[in-house]
Amino acid sequence: MLTTCIEIFKKTxxxxxxxxxxxxxxxxxLIMQYADGDFQLKEHITVKMxxxxxILNISPSExxxxxxxxxxxxxxxxxxxxxxxxxIHSNNYLSFWIKKESLENGKLTQEVIDRYYAxxxxxxxxxxxxxxxxxxxHAEEKLGAVNQEALEQIKNWIKENIRQLPIEVxxxxxxxxxxxxxxxxxxxxxxxxxxxxxxxxxDYNVAIGxxxxxxxNNNMQMNAKKPFLEGKDRLYKVPMLQ
Numbered sequence: 278m279l280t281t282c283i284e285i286f287k288k289t290x291x292x293x294x295x296x297x298x299x300x301x302x303x304x305x306x307l308i309m310q311y312a313d314g315d316f317q318l319k320e321h322i323t324v325k326m327x328x329x330x331x332i333l334n335i336s337p338s339e340x341x342x343x344x345x346x347x348x349x350x351x352x353x354x355x356x357x358x359x360x361x362x363x364x365i366h367s368n369n370y371l372s373f374w375i376k377k378e379s380l381e382n383g384k385l386t387q388e389v390i391d392r393y394y395a396x397x398x399x400x401x402x403x404x405x406x407x408x409x410x411x412x413x414x415h416a417e418e419k420l421g422a423v424n425q426e427a428l429e430q431i432k433n434w435i436k437e438n439i440r441q442l443p444i445e446v447x448x449x450x451x452x453x454x455x456x457x458x459x460x461x462x463x464x465x466x467x468x469x470x471x472x473x474x475x476x477x478x479x480d481y482n483v484a485i486g487x488x489x490x491x492x493x494n495n496n497m498q499m500n501a502k503k504p505f506l507e508g509k510d511r512l513y514k515v516p517m518l519q
Contacts, residue, residue, distance in 0.1 A: 299344040300326065300333070304377070304451030305444060306343055309434075311458040316434050318443055319457065346455050349467030350374070353494065357474045359403070360393045366451075369466035370397045370428040373435055373454040377446050380439070387436060394432040398423060400469065408479040412489065416472035420465045427458050 301324050310319035322343060325334045333340060350372035352358055359368055364384045367374040379385040396403050400423065404410040435454075446452055455463070476482060476491030483490050 296341060296344045296348060299348055301340070301343045301347045302451050302453075304453055305446070307442070307444070307452075307454045309454060309456050311430075311456065316431075316456065321444055346372070346463060347453070349463050350453075350455070353471065353474050359396055359470065360389065362389055362392075364389050365393045367453070368470035369463070370394065370423070370431055371456045371458070371461055371463045371466055373431075373439075373456075375452055377448050377450060377452050380446060380452075385439070390432070390436055390439075394428060398425060398428055404473055406479060408482050409473055412473035412475075412479060412482070413469075415489070416469050419472075420469055423469075424461055427461050430458075431456050 303325050304323075306320075306322045306324060307318060308320040308322075309316040322335060322339050324343065326332070327334070335343070350367045350369060352366055352368055355363060355366075359365065362384075364379050365373065365375055375385055401410060401413055401417075404413045434456075442452075473479070475494065477494045478492055481492045
């Protein structure tokens, strides 16, 4: 039965299915376009979902545009952040997400911003575990090195402008900024984060040929707090790899 289901999904456009059902979080979304040596506000979209009807206040075309960028820039979960203090919630240098209240309560500091971009400029420093690093190196081999010039330009813009944006920033929902630049690829930068963070815990990864298998992150946990999930009576304690 599972094999039949897999064959059906192989014939469908999985990305389209994901984006069609993707629900962006409430907040203000700023699309910044790079031109003539600076960033200009290309589009500002405010997203709000009616809690009763669960209907968004934006058009299908706006939702599609936001959903694709949002999908590639999100964290898989809050336990796998780029920013270790979890103030910045995006996963690559082409996006910058914070809760608006972080601007008011002092959590977003220059130090937090510098640390976020320092990690993105040299992601391998984040992956000290040998198996974590192996996956990141696989990602870099596929995607190439980080565009340092673009990253530096975006970092400088954020540091200079995050507290003087062309919109009013109040409330407890999200402020999400996306940057459009030549020679950059938001999908690729998202994959740079997703590939080494895809599995639940890379300690259990196994390489067979050119494929790396690991513990899935959905509905599966393998950590010291949940030893009962191990297959205690098996030679290999991990319940499953995929």
